[in-house]
Each structure stands twice: as C-alpha cells, then as structure tokens.
Amino acid sequence: MSSVDQFESVFRAAVKDVYHHKPIKVESVLLITDQNEADSVKIKQQLQQFSPQLCSNSIQWHINAGEKSKTTEALLQEVEAVKPDLICSYRNLYSNAWQYPHSLGEHLDVLLQHTTIPVLVIPHPKASYAGKHALTKSSSVMVITDHLTLDHDLVSYGVAFTSPGGNLHLSHIEDEAYFQRIIKAISKIATINTDDAQEKLAKQLLKEPHDFIRSCPPALTEANINLNVIEHVNFGHHIRDYKKLIEEHELDLLVMNTKDEDQLAMHGLAYPLAVEMRQIPLLML
Template identity: 50%
Template sequence: MTQIDQFESVFRAAAHDAFEYDVVAFPRVLFVTDGNAEQSKAFIQQTLDYATNLKQSEIELVHGEEFRTTDELLKKVTAHHPDLICTYRNLHSKAWKFQHSLGEHLDVLLQRTEAPVLVMPHPEAGFANLDALRETKTVMVMTGQLVNNHALVNHAISFVAPEGALYLTHIENKAVFERYIDAISKIPSIDTDDARKHISHQLLQDPIHYITSCQEILEEKGLSLKVHSLVSFGHHLTEYRQAVESQAVNLLVMNTKDDEQLAMHGLAYPLAVELRQIPLLML
C-alpha cells in the first residue's frame, strides 16, 4: 500500500455520516378496518390512546362495508391521500386465527401505497401484548443498514412518548460476513485474521458513530427521550425477536419497501409475521 492509499484510508475511517433530524408529523391519518363505522370506533380510540402523537391529526376512516377487494381498498386509500395508515393484520380474513400471514389486503397496502402503515395486532386474535398497547414508551428501529437511514429514525422519534426510550438497532448479517471472510481466506496475499478483525470492527463502528450523532443532535434539540444503541452481528430471526422482547418494545419500526423488487424488504416480512404481539410501523 502506498502512502497516499494509507492517508486516504485514515481519512475515510475518520469521516462519519451524521444523523439529520427532521420533524415528522401526520396531518391526515386514515384508519382502515373490516368492521362497520360503529364497530371501528373502539379500534380508533385504542390506537389514539396508544399513539398519542396522532391525537392532533385529522382522522378519517375506510371501514369494512366500503371495500371487499384489494383494488377497491387501494382506490379508497388513494382518494384520501393519507400521511399515515392505521390498520391491523388479516383484514377481511379469518387467517388471524393462524400465525402465518399478514393477509392480502395488508400486503397490498404495504407495497402499493406511499404512506407508512401502523400495523396493530388484530382486535379479535388475542395475540396482543396488552402492556405494549398502553403507550409508545419504548420504540425500536431495526435494520441492517442504519447509517443515513434518516427517514426511518425520524419516523421512530415522532412516536416516542415523552420521557420514552428509542433503541437504534443495527444487525449486521453474520452469514454474509462469514462468506466474504471465507473468500478472503483463499487469497494468499491477505491475512485472514487481520481482515476479520478490522472489517468486523469497521462494519460496527459506522452505525455506532451514527447513533452517537443521533444522541448528540437530539440532546441539542432538547427532546425528552433517551437513545440507546444495539449494534451486533446476527442472522437468526430468534435474535431479532429476543432483542424486541428483552427491551419490552412497544413499537417496532422497519423498512418494508425495496426499490429493486416487488416483495417486501429483507427480513421485514418474517419479522412482521413472527412479532404479532406488538404494533409495527412499516415504511
């Protein structure tokens, strides 16, 4: 390595991406249910008691008597132009009895609408953690790419109750990392142990520095929340679930859309199916 290459590496290692804070609000909130207007009142009230940041929003409703098919639902939602959609799993379906899907109506909402979707446990399923539905005291962001994911973090911040906690979680894919280390081990000119040590360190340092910048900026803004860091390697769904359960999370915030495919982003779908007991904010 030349001296120029060494200098560039040191410079790049010292340069860190900083969090960019932006206030996220939801002037128009659309509730989507499969009951009639009267039956929907309890769900709306429960959601507003849980997510108090929505109490100043203009509330609109598309209830179950207004749509049956996914096309009808999309037309109704498009006509309202909501900033946020609030609904629950397995709309117009009895599949809420089984832990294996979100339901076709919710799948379509998540992939075909621009607005983020707050997904609540199904009112009749009995899977909900009632303590988790009291308030958004503990909000967790879960992603494999936290750095520069400002929108995801800002949406999570908007839901944290006063004096609440925000957990910023970055899970680096361990299986992918090991595959690259295996490839490096077959290149004689590269020291495998040295590569493992420095690459793993750098992969985790970037999100750690990003979270630190988030803590500093939110403190400067005077926001009354605590920011916690959970950064590690992992790849098993159980590890993600344990992180949620160990911190008694009230709301999990995830990316769901993937610009390169129609299917849901990364681990978002299996996580959404598995974590039925708490609300999810899916962007």
C-alpha cells in the same frame, strides 16, 4: 497498498454519517378495518392513546370500516382519494388467516408495497397473540435495520412515535452467517491475512452504526426532544435477536423499512419480521 490508497482509506474512515433530525407530523390518518363501525371507533380510540403522534384533536381521521370484503384496488383508490399521512390496519383483512402466523394477507401486502405512505400495523383485534401492553403506550420504541447509517427518516419516525421521556432503541444487527461467508471467501485468497481481515472488517462494520447512534442525542437535544437513546449494535441473527430484544425491553413499537429500491418485493428484512412479530404494533415505512 500504495500511499495514495492508504490516504484514501484513512480519509474515508474519518468520514462519519451524522443524524439530522426531521420533524414528523401526522395530520391525516386512514384507518382500515373489517370490523363494524362501533368496533372500528374503539380501535381508533386505542390508537389515539397509544402514541403522542396520534392523540392530537387536530388530526383528521378517516375510517374505512365494514365486514364486507373490499378489493385491493378499492383500498388503493381510497388511499389516493384521502391522501393520508399514515395508514393504520392489521394483518389478514377480510380473512380468517389471522389465526395462523404465515402471512400478512393480500390487502396489507398491497398497502405496504403500492403506496408511499407509512403503515402502522397493529395486532389483529380478534387475536389473542397481542402483548399485554400492546397499544397501551409507546414509551419503548425500537428502530430496526441492517443499515442504520442510511436511515435518517427511519430514526425520525421512531423519534416521532416515542412518548416524551421514553426510550428510543436504535438497533443495527449485522448478519453473522453472512459475515462468516465473506470471511470464508477471504480465507481462500492467499494475499490477504484472514485473521487481520476478520478483525478489522468486523470492527468497521460495527463502528459506522455506533458512530451514527452517538450523533443522535445531540441532534435531539438541539431539537428540544427529551428521549433516552439506547444502542444495540452487534452481530447476530435478525429474527431471533429481535424477538429477544422485544422480550427483554418490553418494546411497544418496532419501526422498519418496507420498500426496497432494487425490487418490487418487500425489503428482505421486513417481511419475515412483519409475519413473526405479531404481538406488538409495527410502523412500516
């Protein structure tokens, strides 16, 4: 490596992505259900007690209720007419497929992929799989991603939906299997020391999200926000490890990205998590 390359590497390693807090305010909510009006109002009341972000009397609530099936086009037209800051709904609208952990349902899929509005996905009101504490509080919230340093908005939404004094878990799990594939490929290049590359690459991959998370508490303090920031940065398996974290920390809400700039389909990490993590609410951006 030339001296110029060495200098560039040292310089780039010194550059750190620092969290910049952006206040999130929800002023309008669209609640979409396939329940009758009375049951839909009960869901609204649950949501109001669930998060400090939703309890304000100034929020304008729009309830799209009714057991009669609506087309996805009709729902998108409703979203366009209301222009809410947040959509609240659940899996498998107008369907009995909520009994099986296999899909989100076409209506929720469309809401997640064809609007730019965050969607709060709650456990199905008829299902028995919801956690005992689901929708009762939001004092333990986890932001999950595989590239935390690029997700300032994701963290800001996590902050907004965590109760004052609560725990904000910031997690970054590097895919262990993918990392080992890279190391296996490196091991076939004679000019690279495999052990050295594995050690330094692993260290750098975890250092970046670690440094980013360390920058969050000072930013929140400056914004007069009282939260406990808890770090989870390691190698592992996304689904298995997040299930374990939910159980260990009795999480009330998961916050994740849904959109993928490079494809029309849902972000690769979001879909399997959304299908399997049915016991607590998910905030999907």
